[in-house]
Amino acid sequence: xxxxxxxxxxxxxxxxxxxxxxxxxxxxxxxxxxxxxxxxxxxxxxxxxxxxxxxxxxxxxxxxxxxxxxxxxxxxxxxxxxxxxxxxxxxxxxxxxxxxxxxxxxxxxxxxxxxxxxxxxxxxxxxxxxxxxxxxxxxxxxxxxxxxxxxxxxxxxxxxxxxxxxxxxxxxxxxxxxxxxxxxxxxxxxxxxxxxxxxxxxxxxxxxxxxxxxxxxxxxxxxxxxxxxxxxxxxxxxxxxxxxxxxxxxxxxxxxxxxxxxxxxxxxxxxxxxxxxxxxxxxxxxxxxxxxxxxxxxxxxxxxxxxxxxxxxxxxxxxxxxxxxxxxxxxxxxxxxxxxxxxxxxxxxxxxxxxxxx
Numbered sequence: 001x002x003x004x005x006x007x008x009x010x011x012x013x014x015x016x017x018x019x020x021x022x023x024x025x026x027x028x029x030x031x032x033x034x035x036x037x038x039x040x041x042x043x044x045x046x047x048x049x050x051x052x053x054x055x056x057x058x059x060x061x062x063x064x065x066x067x068x069x070x071x072x073x074x075x076x077x078x079x080x081x082x083x084x085x086x087x088x089x090x091x092x093x094x095x096x097x098x099x100x101x102x103x104x105x106x107x108x109x110x111x112x113x114x115x116x117x118x119x120x121x122x123x124x125x126x127x128x129x130x131x132x133x134x135x136x137x138x139x140x141x142x143x144x145x146x147x148x149x150x151x152x153x154x155x156x157x158x159x160x161x162x163x164x165x166x167x168x169x170x171x172x173x174x175x176x177x178x179x180x181x182x183x184x185x186x187x188x189x190x191x192x193x194x195x196x197x198x199x200x201x202x203x204x205x206x207x208x209x210x211x212x213x214x215x216x217x218x219x220x221x222x223x224x225x226x227x228x229x230x231x232x233x234x235x236x237x238x239x240x241x242x243x244x245x246x247x248x249x250x251x252x253x254x255x256x257x258x259x260x261x262x263x264x265x266x267x268x269x270x271x272x273x274x275x276x277x278x279x280x281x282x283x284x285x286x287x288x289x290x291x292x293x294x295x296x297x298x299x300x301x302x303x304x305x306x307x308x309x310x311x312x313x314x315x316x317x318x319x320x321x322x323x324x325x326x327x328x329x330x331x332x333x334x335x336x337x338x339x340x341x342x343x344x345x346x347x348x349x350x351x352x353x354x355x356x357x358x
Contacts, residue, residue: 004314005084012082013322016075019046020329023356029336030350035060038337039067047071064337068330069124073098075326079319087316090210093199094323098124100192102143103164104185110152111181119147152181167191182242190244193218197246206315213305213320218247220297223274226258227293230266249273267293276300283351291352299354302328306358328354 021029025045032038042064043051051067058066076095083091102123109119123143142162149155152175156168167187174183193214200211221244229239240254260266263284267277276299280292305324309317332353339349350356 005086006314006316006318009082009084010313010318013078013318016078016322017325020325021045021333021355023358026332026336026353026355027350029333030339030346030353032340035064035337035340038340039064042067050074061337061341064333065122068333068337069122072326072330073124076323079322079326083316083319087319090199090207090316091319091323093196094214094320096192096195099164100188103146103159103188104181106143106146106155107152107181107184109147110149110155111179156184164188186242186244189221193244193246206312206317209309209312209315209317210320213309213317213324215247216301216305218244219249220301222247222249222253223270223277223297224290224294226254226266226270227263227290230258230260230263231288231290263290274300295352295354298328298331299357302354303358328358332356 025041029038029041032041036059039051039055042048047067050070051063054063054066054070076098080088080091080095105119105122108114123140146155146158149158153172156165156172159165159168168184171184171187175181196214197211200207200214225239225242225244228234229236229242236254236258239258240251243251243254245251257266257269260269264281267281270277274297276296277293279296280290280294283289283292302324306321309321309324312318332355335352336349339352
């Protein structure tokens with residue numbers, strides 16, 4: 001055991017596992033009467049220090065968002081710092097996803113004319129350290145300077161020195177015609193996944209486990225793309241153009257299944273590969289919402305990946321197990337917060353959670 005470069009990482013990260021919320025704690029948060037009670041309950045958990053530190057300046061959903069994001073980044077830091085020399089570039093490439101999320105948030109903010117104050121609290125950062133710092137080149141001050149830019153076009157130009165501008169600038173002319181930021185965000189995502197997969201070269205022999213993990217995420221995104229396209233009555237060529245390569249589902253899948261008459265028929269054709277998709281049919285019929293499909297995919301993937309990666313504890317997989325647990329918890333907490341904010345009943349919120357059903 002001592003010969004593995006991940007023996008110490010296993011010990012360090014296992015020591016932090018008790019800081020994750022239990023299923024019972026998550027269920028109690030769902031039953032809390034309001035956001036103030038949720039904040040109070042989280043003060044006794046790993047989120048407490050960040051919530052208390054921000055409580056003098058923020059309240060409500062904003063306070064919780066800041067506390068959750070700061071704690072989330074700290075956990076990512078723990079995973080990154082636990083990586084071996086060979087593993088750090090891979091974990092770093094993975095953590096660039098939060099740079100992409102922050103940049104996408106800023107682009108959306110500029111497109112919708114939101115203020116700096118409305119946007120900054122949603123950045124995935126820990127005090128003055130954004131999550132992507134361990135992977136990319138943008139600091140929190142640089143994100144703030146992006147928020148200060150007068151327009152989306154100015155943001156794209158300001159990103160040139162950091163390697164993201166080259167992806168965005170060729171798309172600005174199209175944005176000027178349509179004011180649709182989706183092509184910009186997807187271009188960033190495509191570049192992110194391409195670089196992440198290229199980082200997963202075989203060096204120690206355990207990288208294939210994480211490669212499968214990433215491919216599973218790409219597959220889930222592409223399935224949602226199919227469902228969104230069918231729900232929005234988009235032609236097959238539009239869906240194909242938006243496909244993210246690198247997963248196990250080939251782009252040809254669009255031609256094979258997209259001829260379905262509607263979303264339920266499309267779900268039926270995808271069920272042999274994604275059997276849990278059917279869980280989203282009831283909320284889709286009741287509310288015409290695709291959220292149930294998204295949660296079903298996330299839950300199924302979390303179950304499979306956690307089971308598979310835990311079988312390789314003395315490898316790179318232990319770091320991704322830890323980061324996946326952190327992502328699942330962050331996602332569930334945000335669903336609880338915004339479910340409460342929009343007045344959803346407890347039963348509806350609980351149905352959208354991943355952790356209690358793992």
